Amino acid sequence: MRNKKVVIVGSGLGGISSAISLATQGYDVEVFEKNDKIGGKLNVLERDGFKFDLGPSIFTMPHIFNELFENAGKNMEDYFTLVAVKPHWRNFFEDGKIIDLIPVDIKNKFRATNVSERDNRDLEEFLTYSKKLYDLVDEGYFAKGLDTFKDNIKEYGFIKLLKDLDGLSTMDSQVRKYIDNEYLIDIINFFIKYVGSSPYNAPALLNLLPYIQYQFGLWYVEGGMYNLAEGLLKLMEELEVKINLNSEVVEILKENEKVSAIRLKNGKVIKADIIVSNMEVIPAYENLLKEDREFLKKYDKFEPTCSGLVIHLGLKKEYKNLAHHNFFFSKDPKEHFATVFNKKKLPSDPTIYLVAPTRTDKSQAPEGYDNIKILPHIPYIQDDIKLSDYMELKERIYDKLESMGLDDLRENILFEEILTPFDIKKMYNSNKGSIYGVVSDVKKNLGLKASKRSEKYDNLYFVGGSVNPGGGMPMVTLSGLNLKDLILETKKN
Structure with a gap:
């Protein structure tokens, strides 16, 4: 029996993660990328001896990336080198105040310079709270690839969602329960930069972000962040993933309740058993699948990030x-x-x-x-x-x-x-120029993103910042890992 053919539209980190994860499971994977290099927003510009990372600049949660290599029987250290960054952040304020966030040797602890000891004790208490959120989210939402509010209710229960995960509170409101120093409040609130939302609108569970940074470290890829993409490209080639650059997909073809093929800008049609879109959900439905406004209305809650x-x-x-x-x-x-x-x-x-x-x-x-x-x-x-x-x-x-x-x-x-x-x-091809996919907003979507599996086409899937678990390099990579589990579970049934 032949291996199923998987076509992946786009080679951002979600698409790359999907390609590697499915190739390790024996699928015949082919990737189509509109640009001249892989990586999506993980991009690079070189000019006159200067080298710029156009997209992500911060590397966190290396264990997620390591899983891609381990699943392929490889060592991540053979593909790129990580360098620890210290201080994590330097923060400048209008009145001349400068505060560094620095990691320290004691596990799960960090300190801020130029503040009082009491302020640093407040930070430690906040980090204990942040760890509690992370542990709850990691064991369910992250590990199991939960996609809908119903999935989360089933996993956690309604009371736990509201109480332990602060389901209806905002980031800022919970930060202020632990921290009095206004400078530090602003700094902790700005961890929301990872997902391109507002701490005054985003759910409090995103207060897990500071713990993630200090538990797993803040890293830089030696030689430039794009070397991560180069390392992943090498792994894909070793797994015999076929990669087509300068190959823009302009249409996903449909037959009844399934998708059947993609059409490239040059007119060529490539058939597939499974199609994975690394293009965001709304642009993909609008531009590739030509869905009407009536269908798209249900996605209005998934507003773009900034x-x-x-x-x-x-x-x-x-x-x-x-x-x-x-x-x-x-x-x-x-x-x-x-x-x-x-x-x-x-x-x-x-x-x-x-x-x-x-x-x-x-x-x-x-x-x-x-x-x-x-x-x-x-x-x-x-x-x-x-x-x-x-x-x-x-x-x-x-x-x-x-x-x-x-x-x-x-x-x-x-x-x-x-x-x-x-x-x-x-x-x-991001939705209205969004950088991080779908905004996290308590009132609009409870912080949830679109589902990884299409509700209309049985063999169509999505990865990247517009689906759960959301934006940022580790999360879009995790979406590809979760997708592999979802497809394998669907195959069993």
Whole structure:
């Protein structure tokens, strides 16, 4: 009996994880990628001796990636090298306050600099709470690939969901039960950056994110984050996964209750027993499956996450006050989040994430020079926000950074490369330029994402940030691992 043919649309980390996981189970896997390299948003730009990671900059939960290699009988260390990043984050505030988050040798403990001992004890108490959330989520939602509210009720029970997992509380409301220091509240709230949502809207269970970072560490891939994609590419080739680059899928063909094939932009049709879409759920249903509005209404609760204005700068000097990962906070973070996520407007005073990878890896810029990536979260594509508005925001960002410690930034720019939400949508077919998939919102979706298995087509599946468990490198990789279990369980039945 022949092995079943699996076609995967897109080679982001969800698609890659699916390809590796299914290939290890004997499936005949073929991947189709519209761009000239694999990785999706895990992408790279090289210019004039500078190297920029266009997408993810933080590597956490290495055990999830390690599972891909172990399942294939391989050692992850043979494919890429991880380097620990310290401090984890440096945090800059408008009044001149600077706070580092640093890991310490004692397991499951972290400290903040420039705060009181009482504040650090508060952080330790919060981390105990964060660990409790993680343990509950890891043993059910993560491990079993739970997809629906009904699945979670069955796993945890209604009372446990509400009480132990703080099902109807927000991140910010629970953070404030443990921490009094407003600087630290803002820092802990901004762990929400991993999933591109607002701590004032997102469910409290996402307070597991700080524990994840300090339990499993914060890492950098030696030579640049894209070396992770290169290592995964090598593994796929060893597993005989067929990879087609510059091969855009424009249609998924249907027969009754099943999908039967894909059609490429050049007209070629490839048949499949199973199709896995790494394209987000809503764009896939709209553009590849041509579903009507009546069908798509049920997905309205799965609103896109924020997008970003991604600025890459080659610099003539190195700013010694920067760590590898830096945050420049808005004077009023609550208003910033409300502007981006509720009003869907560009912020006048954004919180800015800034990456300076040469603090860990000097190979990312020529000797004596530096590179930085600047990323403020902004709304996904809106009809009333034009390209010129993004350029005005860029100038406000430069003003803010220059006023908060990056003296004469503009004068030291050799070149800049900018990605707007329009570019992000075009490059990755993301829903309205979203970076992280589906927003986590208590009122809209209880923090849940779409299901990995199509409710309409028996042999159609989805992976990536728009399905459970959500956005971020570890989670989209986990979606591929969970998908393998789902397909194998379906096969049994």
